[in-house]
Amino acid sequence: MRIALVVTEFPAVSQTFVLDHLSGLLARGHAVDIHARRPGRESAEHPEIARLGLRARTHYLPVPPHGRSAVWRDALRRAWRQLLGHPARLRALWRAGPAEEFWSRFYAALPFWTQSQNYQLLHAHSGQNGQRLLPLYSAGLLRAPLVVTFHGHDVHGYLQGRPANFYAPLFARAAALVVCSEFMRARLLALGAPAAKLRLIPNGIAPERYPWRPRTAPRERPVELLSVGRLVEFKGLKYLLSALAEPALAQRPLRLQVVGEGPLRAALEAQARELGLGERVRFLGAQPREAVQALMDAADLYVAPVVIDAEGNTETQGVALLEALACGLPVIASAVGGIPETLGEAAAGLVPPGEPAALAAAIAKLLEEAERWPVLSQAGRARVDAHYRNQAWLDRLEQLYNSLNTKN
Numbered sequence: 001m002r003i004a005l006v007v008t009e010f011p012a013v014s015q016t017f018v019l020d021h022l023s024g025l026l027a028r029g030h031a032v033d034i035h036a037r038r039p040g041r042e043s044a045e046h047p048e049i050a051r052l053g054l055r056a057r058t059h060y061l062p063v064p065p066h067g068r069s070a071v072w073r074d075a076l077r078r079a080w081r082q083l084l085g086h087p088a089r090l091r092a093l094w095r096a097g098p099a100e101e102f103w104s105r106f107y108a109a110l111p112f113w114t115q116s117q118n119y120q121l122l123h124a125h126s127g128q129n130g131q132r133l134l135p136l137y138s139a140g141l142l143r144a145p146l147v148v149t150f151h152g153h154d155v156h157g158y159l160q161g162r163p164a165n166f167y168a169p170l171f172a173r174a175a176a177l178v179v180c181s182e183f184m185r186a187r188l189l190a191l192g193a194p195a196a197k198l199r200l201i202p203n204g205i206a207p208e209r210y211p212w213r214p215r216t217a218p219r220e221r222p223v224e225l226l227s228v229g230r231l232v233e234f235k236g237l238k239y240l241l242s243a244l245a246e247p248a249l250a251q252r253p254l255r256l257q258v259v260g261e262g263p264l265r266a267a268l269e270a271q272a273r274e275l276g277l278g279e280r281v282r283f284l285g286a287q288p289r290e291a292v293q294a295l296m297d298a299a300d301l302y303v304a305p306v307v308i309d310a311e312g313n314t315e316t317q318g319v320a321l322l323e324a325l326a327c328g329l330p331v332i333a334s335a336v337g338g339i340p341e342t343l344g345e346a347a348a349g350l351v352p353p354g355e356p357a358a359l360a361a362a363i364a365k366l367l368e369e370a371e372r373w374p375v376l377s378q379a380g381r382a383r384v385d386a387h388y389r390n391q392a393w394l395d396r397l398e399q400l401y402n403s404l405n406t407k408n
Contacts, residue, residue: 001030001031001120001121001401001405002030002031002032002118002119002120002121003025003030003031003032003033003119003120003121003122003123003401004032004033004034004035004112004119004121004122004123005018005021005022005032005033005034005035005123005124005125006035006036006122006123006124006125006129006130006132006133007034007035007036007037007124007125007126007129008036008037008038008125008126008128008129009036009037009038009039009040009041010034010036010039010040010054010058011039011040011046011049011054011055012040012041015125016046016205016289016319017125017203017319018125019046019048019049019054020204020205020206020390021123021125021394021397022034022054022057023048023052023054024390024391024393024394025394026052028394028398032057033057033058033059033115033119034054034057034058034059035058035059035111035112036058036059036060036061037060037061037129038060038061039060046288046289047288047290059111059112060111061107061108061110061111062078062107062110062111064103064107071103075103075106075107078106078110079106086113089113089139089140089141092138092139092140092141093105093106093109093135093136093139093141095139096135096136096138096139097135097138105135105136105139108132108135108136109135109136109139109141112136112141112142113141117143119142119144120144120405121144121145121146121147121401121404121405122142122144122145122146122147123146123147123148123149123397124146124147124148124149125149125151126148126149126150126151126153126154127148127150127154127155127158127167127170128154128158129148130146130148130170130174131166131167131169131170133146134169134170134173137173145175145176145404145405146173146174146175147174147175147176147177147178147400147401147404148170148174148176148177148178149178149179149180150177150178150179150184150187150188151180151316152184152313152314152315152316152337153313155167155184155187155188155191156187156311156312156313156314157309157311157312157313159191160311164191164192165192167191167192167193168192171191171192171193171194171197174197175197175404176197176198176199176400176404177193177194177197177198177199178199178200178201178397178400179198179199179200179201179316180200180201180202180203180316180317180338181200181202181316181317181337181338181341181342182200182338182341183316183337183338183341184316184317184338185198185200199396199400201393201396201397201400202317202342202387202388202393203317203319203322203388203390203393204322204388204389204390204391204392204393204394205319205322205323205326205384205388205389205390206389206390206391207326207381207384207385207389209289209293209326210293210296210297210323210326210327211293211297211327212326212327212328212377212381213297213327213328213377214328214373214374214377214378215300215301215328215329215330215373215374215376215377216370216373216374217300217366217367217368217369217370217373218300218367221253222253222254222255223252223253223254223255223300223301223367224255224257224298224299224300224301225254225255225256225257225299225300225301225302225303225363226256226257226259226295226296226299226301226302226303226324226329227240227256227257227258227259227260227302227303227304227305228258228259228260228292228295228302228320228323228324229259229260229304229320230260230261230262231258231260231261231262231263231264231265231268232262232263232264232309232313233264233307233309233310233313234306234307234308234309234313234314234315235260235262235304235305235306235315236304236305236306236307236334236353236354237258237264237268237305238264238267238268238271239305239307239353239354239355239356239359240256240303240305240356240359241256241268241271241272241275241277241281242271242275242356243305243356243357243359243360243363244256244275244277244280244281244360245275245276245277245356246356246357246359246360246361247360248357248360248361248363248364249360249363249364252364252367254280254363255279255280255281255282256277256280256281256282256303257281257282257284257295257299258281258282258283258284259284259285259286259287259291259292259295260285260286261285261286265283265285268283269283292320292323293323293327296323296324296327296329297327299327299329300329300330301329301330301331301332301348301363301366302320302321302324302329302330302331302332303331303332303333303359303363304318304320304321304331304332304333304334304339305333305334305353305359306318306333306334306336306337306339306353307334307336307353307354308336308337308353314336314337315334315336315337315338315339316337316338317338317342318333318338318339318342321333321339321342321343322342322384322388324380325343325346325380325381325383325384326380326381326384327380327381328377328378328380328381329377329380330348330366330372330373330376330377330380331343331346331347331348331376331380332347332348332349332350332351332359332362332363332366333347333349333350333351334350334351334352334353334354334359335350335351335352335353336353343383344383344387345379345383346376346379346380346382346383348362348366348372348376349362349363349365349366
């Protein structure tokens, strides 16, 4: 099957699910292109990008030149070429929306212009990326079934200031709407998504990439904590830093390694200094998958102090949680969003979000419960093997694709 994956950034080291989706489909014999709005902003890069030649499969939105006259000259030059070959498409694109937004539609259409009719299916990661395809469907430039996976920010922060029915045209156009958790399914239903189009397909990982080993409560050395995620408000890292300074943990030999990059890094580093955490906390920035695997193998305990931010964003499933479970790491996390259903019976502790004292107490309690550690290690890997293997995830996506092409 010839498939286009539509994303915001590529490659993006923090979005391993996109890489796994792409590489998994290629391994199954599908012809796949990536259509991204822009290149990733992170300097780190997964080795699979080069090994699989994925940059050659990637198409980016063209960037209009600066200045109104330059835009007109560039757009007219491109339009003349397209007019000669596809005048009907250009007219349809003109009629697909307001005249003042024509050039925006035109630039959005350019990466699809030559190969659009060859795609048998389009899969957009995030509602906003699905939304930007709608004028191309209206113009007849795209006709293949559209699948949209909603991830979280697209139905929370992104909708701030937008009408309640913002996604109604996308819900009507899409052939299927994929969510990774019951938490997200409920959110889409609340936004008016047709229940018949919703598909609950949790993201998966390849457990064989994560060597499992039983964990024991450290006694004669510092406890190695790990947290992985973008440094944004809803990841809640400031509460974990505060927890390390709580009386329950302040005198314990603990070290925290933080993997991830984001706008809050400077503020979080300043907070760590103000709390006197010193060498107890290391900020490692964004890291490729292999480095994260090594850090998880070396860690003792994984912590996800997630909250709901001011715009409603929170964790909708948590791929890093799955990676930690696969390694055998006990996981303490906030009881928020999709986290409780992701961890299930394998959770070492679920705490109220945004409460450092409760988080510190949960960590301290687990450190005294040596008998639970091997049990949690077994339960975590068993949960991933049973519910979150990426081959099962890809199987379900393929079944969905085939059913839509049969209908089409």
